[in-house]
Amino acid sequence: MLLTGVGAGADAADDITAAPDGRREYRGQGLVMSVTARLPEQQFAFYSARGFPEDAVRRITQRCFLTIGIRNERNDIVWLELDEWRFLDGDGREHKRLKRDEWNALWKRINLAPAHRATFGWTQLPERRDLHPGESAGGNVTLAPPPSPFILEARFRTGDDGTGPVLRVRFENLICPRGDT
Amino acid sequence: MTRFAWLWLLVLLITAPAFSASLPKGLLEQDGRPAPPLRLATMDGKTTDIAALRGQWVLVHFWASWCVPCRREMPTLQGLSTVKPPLPIRLILVNTAETDDEVFAFLNIIAPDLDTLMDRDGQVTEHWQPRGLPASFLVDPEGRIRYLALGGRDWLSSGYLAFLRSLAAPVEPSSGSTDPAY
Numbered sequence: 001m002l003l004t005g006v007g008a009g010a011d012a013a014d015d016i017t018a019a020p021d022g023r024r025e026y027r028g029q030g031l032v033m034s035v036t037a038r039l040p041e042q043q044f045a046f047y048s049a050r051g052f053p054e055d056a057v058r059r060i061t062q063r064c065f066l067t068i069g070i071r072n073e074r075n076d077i078v079w080l081e082l083d084e085w086r087f088l089d090g091d092g093r094e095h096k097r098l099k100r101d102e103w104n105a106l107w108k109r110i111n112l113a114p115a116h117r118a119t120f121g122w123t124q125l126p127e128r129r130d131l132h133p134g135e136s137a138g139g140n141v142t143l144a145p146p147p148s149p150f151i152l153e154a155r156f157r158t159g160d161d162g163t164g165p166v167l168r169v170r171f172e173n174l175i176c177p178r179g180d181t
Numbered sequence: 182m183t184r185f186a187w188l189w190l191l192v193l194l195i196t197a198p199a200f201s202a203s204l205p206k207g208l209l210e211q212d213g214r215p216a217p218p219l220r221l222a223t224m225d226g227k228t229t230d231i232a233a234l235r236g237q238w239v240l241v242h243f244w245a246s247w248c249v250p251c252r253r254e255m256p257t258l259q260g261l262s263t264v265k266p267p268l269p270i271r272l273i274l275v276n277t278a279e280t281d282d283e284v285f286a287f288l289n290i291i292a293p294d295l296d297t298l299m300d301r302d303g304q305v306t307e308h309w310q311p312r313g314l315p316a317s318f319l320v321d322p323e324g325r326i327r328y329l330a331l332g333g334r335d336w337l338s339s340g341y342l343a344f345l346r347s348l349a350a351p352v353e354p355s356s357g358s359t360d361p362a363y
Binding site for chain 2: 046050051113114115116117118119121122123126129132134135136137138139
């Protein structure tokens with residue numbers, strides 16, 4: 001099964017709705033998925049308000065933060081596996097997601113306090129997890145800001161062993177404002 | 182099948198644990214692994230050690246002020262303390278890696294009757310491995326994790342209250358308990 005949602009502003013048959021705050025929401029296939037591209041100012045406000053040091057906040061605001069919400073409204077398990085997601089620009093070039101290990105290595109290098117590492121970690125979307133019926137997951141997915149509008153193609157396996165129908169959701173025309181470089 | 186056999190079957194069905202077949206939505210049965218250590222203090226320095234709470238069911242709830250579902254769930258946890266007759270559980274809140282100011286600002290508005298343990302560096306939370314925040318574990322009187330509640334539950338809903346009542350009978354709190362909840 002392949003169902004494709006398109007970006008806000010497309011035809012009325014869209015599966016994706018857009019809110020004034022920039023949040024896009026997809027509903028279909030028993031899945032609710034939202035994407036919000038954060039402004040560098042929002043990233044700055046969140047982490048600096050929690051006492052993150054300036055160096056860490058600067059590095060955070062240089063990255064594209066997509067706040068993702070997912071809710072499994074199906075009767076079977078949905079697999080959240082970020083390695084199955086693709087970020088593609090208009091020329092079809094893939095932009096790599098920054099993995100949790102890469103952030104952890106950076107925090108180790110700049111000696112970020114354990115409490116801040118923990119907070120940062122819990123604000124990230126899990127990289128791999130099963131979502132039970134009725135379960136939600138939320139958090140940030142990060143990447144270097146693509147220079148132009150880009151597409152998020154998310155793929156979800158389903159079922160206890162992942163052999164159920166594959167769900168695909170596509171968000172187009174995502175824009176990540178560039179932070180201070 | 183004889184009349185006796187039918188009668189026994191009926192008795193077995195009636196006496197089976199009420200929730201063995203269907204748990205309230207959002208509650209997952211766990212494998213009974215031993216609960217990880219948990220010995221933390223409140224902002225006021227009162228210490229709770231989960232090892233000292235053996236003999237009773239304990240609801241361990243991990244949370245953070247920035248998490249949106251926590252804002253919805255916390256008042257329902259606070260409401261558990263007003264349920265009559267009292268529920269056979271002890272509630273322990275664990276804040277993950279926040280400061281006194283952040284926690285105070287949140288609890289004072291959202292659930293002023295609750296107190297929380299402070300996992301200041303987030304390491305205890307890490308050991309418990311919640312699926313996300315918020316997360317709640319139900320630990321049995323033997324100190325084993327029996328259930329996991331997916332984040333954002335309404336603990337005052339009829340399904341959850343009935344389930345909590347079905348747990349072991351109330352146990353008198355041990356003397357000198359420093360449990361910050363109820």
